[in-house]
Amino acid sequence: MQKSESPDYKRIYEDILRLQHPTKKEQCESILSKSRFSVKDVITINDIIFPKADKKTQFDNQRHRSYDQSAILEILDYQKNNKLSNSELARYFKLSRNTVAKWKKHFLV
Template sequence: MRPNYNKIYQDLLKMQYPEKLECPKVREQLTKLDSTEEILKLNEKLFKPTKETAKTNQQLKTYDKKTMLKLLSYQKKHDLSTSFMSRKYKISRTTFSKWKKILEEELSATSKK
């Protein structure tokens, strides 16, 4: 079961930044928290991480299947190397390689569409 990020962020904003909760853009983004990528983007916009917290958070990130497929299809579509992708998204090359092995069939099915 997946946490209700919409509710979590609403509660956080009520306590720390009630003025941000009134902004229509923020409310719209709260309703669109479907993938890990969207959650991370919202978190970055709201809380402006420092270098220390960014490094710690990077080590603790997990990605859902939808986000993994999106990143791998982006890599394939634009013919990018694993090294480039690892630098751009701050994910190890080993992780990208594991994702490719695990999601090989699904990646080829989505690229044919």
């Protein structure tokens, strides 16, 4: 079975900045200088490039997010390091509290 590779976020966001949002490139330099993007980096750069949308757009975009095991563990580590509750973590990453509880039950048992 072939392991699926994650998208090359660096190239994707560099193209978006070059073609559509060249004025926001300076704000994203610190993230773009990394060789590998974490989940938090992707969310941060996405928020910089595309400002907050209306509720319906946010809801529709949330439906299409997916997280692999390493991303989930990184999010749960973020929770532990910053001493956040499930609700606070869910709000920060725009997740469901039930999703966070399910991940904790599944990955931290």
